[in-house]
Amino acid sequence: MKSMHLWRNARLATLAGTEPWGWVERGALLVDGQQLHWVGAEADLPAGLSVAEEHDLGGALVTPGLVDCHTHLVYGGQRAREFELRLQGASYEDIARAGGGIRATVAATRAASDAQLFASAEARARTLMAEGVTTLEIKSGYGLSAEHEARCLRVARRLGRVLPLTVKTTCLSAHALPPEFEDRADDYVAAVCDWLPALQAEGLVDAVDAFCESIGFTPAQTRRVFEAAQRLGLPVKLHAEQLSDCGGAALAAGFGALSCDHLEHLSSDGVRAMAAAGTVAVLLPGAYYFLRETKLPPVQALRDAGVPIALASDHNPGSSPGLSLLLMLNMGCTLFRLTPEEALRGVAVNGARALGLADRGTLQTGQRADFAVWDLEHPNELSYWFGHNPCRRVIAGGQETNP
Ligand code: NIG
Ligand code: FE
Numbered sequence: 001m002k003s004m005h006l007w008r009n010a011r012l013a014t015l016a017g018t019e020p021w022g023w024v025e026r027g028a029l030l031v032d033g034q035q036l037h038w039v040g041a042e043a044d045l046p047a048g049l050s051v052a053e054e055h056d057l058g059g060a061l062v063t064p065g066l067v068d069c070h071t072h073l074v075y076g077g078q079r080a081r082e083f084e085l086r087l088q089g090a091s092y093e094d095i096a097r098a099g100g101g102i103r104a105t106v107a108a109t110r111a112a113s114d115a116q117l118f119a120s121a122e123a124r125a126r127t128l129m130a131e132g133v134t135t136l137e138i139k140s141g142y143g144l145s146a147e148h149e150a151r152c153l154r155v156a157r158r159l160g161r162v163l164p165l166t167v168k169t170t171c172l173s174a175h176a177l178p179p180e181f182e183d184r185a186d187d188y189v190a191a192v193c194d195w196l197p198a199l200q201a202e203g204l205v206d207a208v209d210a211f212c213e214s215i216g217f218t219p220a221q222t223r224r225v226f227e228a229a230q231r232l233g234l235p236v237k238l239h240a241e242q243l244s245d246c247g248g249a250a251l252a253a254g255f256g257a258l259s260c261d262h263l264e265h266l267s268s269d270g271v272r273a274m275a276a277a278g279t280v281a282v283l284l285p286g287a288y289y290f291l292r293e294t295k296l297p298p299v300q301a302l303r304d305a306g307v308p309i310a311l312a313s314d315h316n317p318g319s320s321p322g323l324s325l326l327l328m329l330n331m332g333c334t335l336f337r338l339t340p341e342e343a344l345r346g347v348a349v350n351g352a353r354a355l356g357l358a359d360r361g362t363l364q365t366g367q368r369a370d371f372a373v374w375d376l377e378h379p380n381e382l383s384y385w386f387g388h389n390p391c392r393r394v395i396a397g398g399q400e401t402n403p
Contacts, residue, residue, distance in 0.1 A: 003050050003051070003052035004030050004031060004032045004037055004049065004050070004051055004052060005030070005031040005051070005052060005053045005054075005055065005398065006028060006029075006030055006031075006045075006049070006051045006053070006054045006055065007028065007029040007030075007031065007055045007057060007062070007371075007395075008027075008028040008029075008042055008045075008054065008055070008056060008057065009026065009028075009042070009056045009057050009058060009059055010026075010027050010028065010029065010057040010059070010060060010061075010062040010373075011023075011024070011025060011026070011027065011059060011060065011061050011062065011377075012024040012027035012029070012039070012062050012363055013061065013062070013063045013064075013344065013363075013379040014027075014039060014064075014362055014363035014364060015063075015064060015344070015345055015348055015349055015361065015362045015363070016039075016362040016363065016364045020341060021341055021344075021379050022362065022363070024039075024040065024041055025041070026041060026042050026043070026059075027039070027040065027041055027042060027062070028040065028041070028042040028045055029062070029363065029369070029371065030045075030049065030051075031369040031395075031398045032398075033369075033398055034368060034369055034397040034398045035366065035367070035368060035369055035398070036363060036364065036365055036366065036367050036368070036369050037365065038365055039363045039364055039365060057373060060373050060374060060375065060376075060392065061373070061374040061375075061376045061377065061378070061379060062363070062371050062372070062373050062374070063132070063344065063348065063363075063371065063372050063374065063379060063382070064348040064349070064360065064361050064362055064363055064367075064370060064371055064372075065132060065133070065134025065135065065348075065360065065368075065370030065371055065372055065394065065395070065396060066131070066132045066133045066134065066135075066325055066347045066348060066351070066372060067133070067134070067135040067136075067310075067347055067348060067351030067352045067354075067355065067357075067360065067361060068128055068133050068135070068136050068137065068312050068313050068315075068325050068347065068351065069135075069137045069259070069282060069310055069312045069351040069352070069354040069355050070137055070139075070259075070261050070282050070284060070312035070313070070314050070354070071128075071136060071137055071138055071139065071312065071313055071314065071315040071316070072138070072139050072141060072142065072172075072314070072315060072316035072317075073121045073124050073125060073136070073138045073156070073159075073315055074109075074117055074121045074138055074140070074142070074152045074155045074156055075105050075108070075109045075117075075120075075121075075142040075152075075316070075317055076105070076108035076109040076110075076111060076112030076116065076117060076120070076142075077104070077105060077107075077108025077109070077112075077317065078317050078321070079100075079101075079104060079105065079317045079318050079321075082095050082100055082101070082104070082318065086291075086292075092243070092291050092318070092319065093214070093215050093243065096176070096215045097215065099179075101176070101215075101318055102141070102142070102175055102176035102318060103176055103177075103178070103179065105142045105316075105317050105318065106142050106143070106144050106148075106176065106178060109142040109143060109148065109152065110143065110145075110148050114151060114154075114155065117151070117152065117155045118155045118158060118159070121138075121155055121156070121159060122159060122162070122163070124315065124323055125159055125163055125165060126163070127323040127324075128313070128315075128323055128324075128325060129163065129164075129165060129394060129401065130389060130391060130394075130402070131324060131325055131326050131389055131391050132325075132326075132372030132374070132391045132394055133165070133325055134164075134165060134166065134360075134370040134371075134372070134394065134396040134401075135165070135166040135167075135168070135351070135352065135355070135357065135360060135370065136159075136165055136166070136167050136168070137167075137168045137169075137170055137312075137354075137355055138156035138159070138167055138168070138169055138170070139169075139170040139171075139172040139175075139209055140152045140153050140156075140169070140170070140171050140172050140173060140175075141172030141173065141175030141176075141209075141211075142175070143173075144173060144175065144176065144177075144178035145178060145180075146191075146195040146198065146199075149171065149173050149195070149199065150198075150199055150202065150204060153169050153171065153199060153204035153205065154204065156169045156204075157169060157203070157204060164396045164397070164399060164401040165396060166357075166360075166370075166396075168206045168207070168355045168357075169204060169205060169206050169207075170205070170206060170207045170208065170209045170237065171196065171199055171204070171205045171207070171208050171209065171234075172208075172209040172210065172211070172239075173192040173195070173196070173225075174189060174192055174209075174210035174211060174216070174217050174221065174222065174225045175210075175211050175216070176211065176215075176216065185217065185218075185221060186221065189217065189221045189224050189225060190224075192225060192228070193224060193225060193227075193228035196208070196228050196229065196232060196234075197232060200232050200234065205234060206234075206235075206355075206356075207229075207234060207235045207236065207237055207258060207355075207356070208225060208226070208228075208229035208234050208235070208236050208237075209236070209237045209238060209239065210222045210225045210226070210236075210238055210239065211239040212238055212239065212240055212246050212248035212251070212252075213239065213242060213243055213244065213246060213248075214243065214244055214246070215243070216239070218246075219246055219247055219248060219251050222238065222248060222251060222252075223251060226251075226252070226255045229255075230255060235256070235257070235258045235356055236252060236255050236256075236257050236258070237252070237257050237258050237259045237260065237261065237282075237354070238251070238252035238257055238259075238260050238261065239261055239262055240252060240260040240261065240262060240263060240266070240270075241260075241262060241263050241264065241265040241266045241267075241270065242262035242263070242264060242265070242287070243264075243265070244265050245265040245266070245267050245270075247267075247269075247270070248260070248270075249263065249266055249267075249270035249271075249273060249274055249279075250269055250270050250273035250274075252279065253270075253273035253274045253276065253277035253279045254273065254277070256277055256278075256279075257277065257279045258279065258280065258353075258354055258355065258356050259279060259280040259281070259282045259310065259354035260274060260279055260280075260281060260282070261281075261282035261283075261284060261312070261314075261354075262282075262283075262284055262287065262297075262314075263281055263282075263283065263297045263298075264288060264293055264295045264296065264297045265295060266281075266297060266298055266301075266302075268298075268301060271298060271301045271302060271305050271307060272305065274302075274305070274307050275305035275306055275307050279307070280307070280308045280309070280310050280350055280353050280354040281297070281302050281307050281308070281309050281310065282310045282311070282312050282351075282354050283297055283299075283309060283310070283311055283312075283332060283336055283338075283346070284311075284312055284313075284314040284320065284328075285311065285328055285331035285332050285335050285336055286313055286314050286315075286319075286320035286322045286327070286328055286331065287314045287319040287320040288331075288335060288336075289331055289335060290319055290320050290321070290322075291319050296335075296336060297336060299336050299337060299338065308350040308353055308354075309338065309342060309345075309346050309350060310346045310347070310350040310351045310353070310354045311325075311328050311329065311332045311338070311343055311346035311347050311351070312325075312328065312347070312351065312354075313325050313328055324386075324389075325347055326382060326385075326386065326389070327386050327387075328343075328347070329343040329344065329346075329347065329382050329383040330383050330384070330385075330386040332346060332383070333383045340379070340380040340382065340383035340384070341379070341380070343382070343383045344379055344382055344383070348361040348362065349361030349362050368397060369395060369396075369397060369398040370395065370396050370397065371394075371395050372391055372393070372394050372395075373391070373392045373393040373394075373395075374390050374391055374392060375390040375391075375392050376390050
């Protein structure tokens with residue numbers, strides 16, 4: 001007979017089944033190693049179990065561990081001066097075209113040591129984890145050379161080894177044009193396609209992303225990056241229709257993209273293509289807020305088409321320097337008019353799906369034992385409070401992370 005851990009006297013938002021929130025009023029979770037062996041009402045607990053340890057949660061709210069499926073966590077420096085310039089009227093695009101923006105962070109990242117990159121990213125990851133995050137995606141894209149992209153991805157991988165956290169890495173080498181390729185975007189794209197196999201061979205890449213935009217890469221260049229990913233069997237995702245409609249979402253959907261992210265300028269053709277491909281829409285209210293955008297993503301069209309909606313922090317030093325996924329739930333509701341239940345699903349099951357992960361995001365038998373315990377009465381409060389952290393305990397892979 002197995003020795004399991006029993007977590008009981010919990011109010012469960014399982015996000016599974018047909019009840020709103022997958023609600024179980026007086027629930028229990030049986031954890032066997034890293035997995036959920038059984039989830040349900042305490043009254044229905046199977047008999048004859050050998051329970052090694054019992055944890056009484058005192059009626060606290062339990063949700064799946066949160067998934068932040070879009071971050072740029074590894075970088076050097078900060079861009080507060082650009083924030084001031086934008087407040088004085090400069091646009092994000094003006095600053096980028098003048099050599100600031102992403103390129104400024106590339107210079108600071110290249111100048112930082114591995115230890116500095118690791119220490120700053122670790123502190124950021126721990127801040128996210130304190131709010132219940134158990135799975136985190138980290139993109140490269142501030143190295144922009146074979147050497148520096150690899151360095152950043154190694155830091156991301158090491159975070160996943162050192163912290164009680166699942167880290168999925170995404171290669172975003174097609175993020176901006178590095179200075180040594182000035183006016184040679186096609187040559188840079190060819191270089192990215194050339195270095196991708198080595199990054200993959202080193203086990204550094206779970207997915208490939210690009211920034212398809214007037215200040216990023218054209219659809220034709222994005223296609224070449226995706227073709228290189230496809231040759232290696234790597235899934236793709238895309239920064240699409242953030243500042244304008246370039247048709248990036250439909251292009252990415254044609255490659256079976258896991259997700260298209262941002263999407264404020266998404267067209268109805270883009271929505272249709274994403275629905276047909278099963279591509280997740282990752283909405284990033286932090287960037288919308290911080291860049292003071294006014295064009296809303298087409299949330300109702302996405303809902304009507306049955307496109308799964310995720311929410312993420314997009315943590316980065318230029319467009320979204322925040323480190324609170326809970327704040328993104330609040331902004332997802334206030335700014336984008338998601339329901340609180342959609343917002344929670346967006347940082348749980350749909351966030352997982354945006355990373356190609358089917359083993360987490362709900363509390364169900366067979367899922368990974370990632371869950372968060374909250375000092376809250378109802379899951380709608382996760383989207384309601386902002387600026388304070390009601391997370392009491394975090395369990396990742398069956399282990400308490402903050403004992
Ligand atoms: O997701 N849009 C492109 N990339 C980032 C911003 C990068 C930066 O400004 O440093 C984003 O918003
Ligand atoms: Fe981003």
